[in-house]
Amino acid sequence: MLLRHQIAHIDNPLKHIPKSALASVPLQKGKCSAPPPAIPGRWWGRQAKQAAICFAAKMGKDTAYLGMDFGTSGARATMIDDEGQVLVDTECDYGAKAEEDWAAAWERALNELILQVPSTLRSRCQGIALDGTSATAMLVDRSTGAQLAAPLLYNAAMGDKAVAMAKEIAPPSHTATASTSTLCKVIHWHLEGVWQPAQQAGKQPGLLHQADWLASLLHADRMVTDWNNALKLGLLPPCFLHASSPPAPHYCLLSHMHCTLHLQAFATLFPPRVIAPGSPSSLVSPQAAAHFGLPDTCVVGGGTTDSIAAFVAAGVSEPGQAVTSLGSTLAVKMLSTTRADDAAFGVYSHRLGDSWLVGGASNTGGAVLRQYFTDDQLIELTERIDPQKPTRLDYYPLTKPGERFPVNDPSMQPRLAPRPADDAHFLQGIFEGVANIEAGAYEQLHRLGAQPKVTEVHTAGGGAANDKWSAIRAAAIGVPVLKSVHGQASYGSAILARQAAKQYHH
Ligand SMILES: Nc1ncnc2c1ncn2[C@@H]1O[C@H](COP(=O)(O)OP(=O)(O)O)[C@@H](O)[C@H]1O
């Protein structure tokens, strides 16, 4: 049975949207509106979580730019004006049954987010950019966008055979050799014979990252990815090429001084175009412009990963400054004057301007909290926490076995016992456990050559809201821990959207 969004892609990708769903959502200016009515229609069938919209009273100049962040538990959209003032912030979750069909859940979220933006602002939107979770891999038919296999999420660890093959191709320290890398996921599809039948049937099987596929719903280009998402596929950061020129179309890895990745049979699955985050990719398609009420001059920009978008949002620029994305997971990024890469510890370097963004992502984070507490309970229990009185419970908080960083161990066990009778004590133990992992993460970066040592940490993501957790983290890391002025990755993607629009239109 074709999935709903596959049907939609066969011909007019948007014809199923009932006109009633296109009505702009009534909003009171200047204050958070009551949650909008559920948007009826076949697409959603069920009600996405009540999305709250804060529609700033002030309207920016006549041009708007939209950033969207597709995280682990939900998606967010931020619209800004030319000066970077926030015009709209909105969010929605993926729904209780998202795991049954991730692609359909992400597509619903994309539709929900954009349609929650007032039509008056959508009509002025000249740029859109998206970020997604890194190494979330999708196998699609490039001619239709239809899924050829279930997506493999960012933290899905591939088996020993795939890892061994990746290590034959890539340098042992490269992040593409990690069991959760995109390269290992492509090799997994290759070893399992998932893509070959589609090619023999005349289809065009290809890999897209989550952000690439979502962007293709807007510009219908299923051949393009960005430098940041492509790192874990084996793309060489552009510093090895002339910084000004785009990377070579094939994914070049310096493997024993020979580039062998593009010689592999499965290299045919790699997106042929790799562009810089925030560079113009394509104009929105006529169907998307009509469906969303976007101008046909609206540019979709190169995307990035969620933790890099959070870094861009924080607006930090000095080596030693760092951003911790404390969402469902813990991802750290520090500006460094030098590269640091070691897959054995889950450490890798992205390129950002003329600096290196050194970091990694742990499987610890807020998802562990959600296993035990609702967000309201977190607020209530946090009241009873005293950061000055450590619990010394020495937890290693994970939702299930497996860790990526600061140690890369797919079999690492969670450590969350003994559980005290007092939930506030238990919660503080989890906060401390995550803080100790974060401190170890920054120490690992320095040990592997990142320069200078971390000087201050800005926090993005849901955990940034907790000042007591920030105090616990500051004590563990030994530097100030601040809340990013713009703490949502979607703001960073909006900056990339603005950049893409300006590059295209000037
Ligand atoms: N007050 C709070 N204190 C600590 N953690 C919180 C608080 N509110 C939300 N969180 C955590 O934030 C996480 C969600 O953050 P978010 O950035 O939306 O994650 P993601 O996009 O990675 O799914 C949840 O796992 C939740 O436990």
Ligand SMILES: O=C(CO)[C@H](O)[C@H](O)COP(=O)(O)O
């Ligand atoms: O863990 C994640 C899920 O939120 C991050 O997406 C990811 O692992 C961070 O990767 P990168 O460092 O490439 O941005």
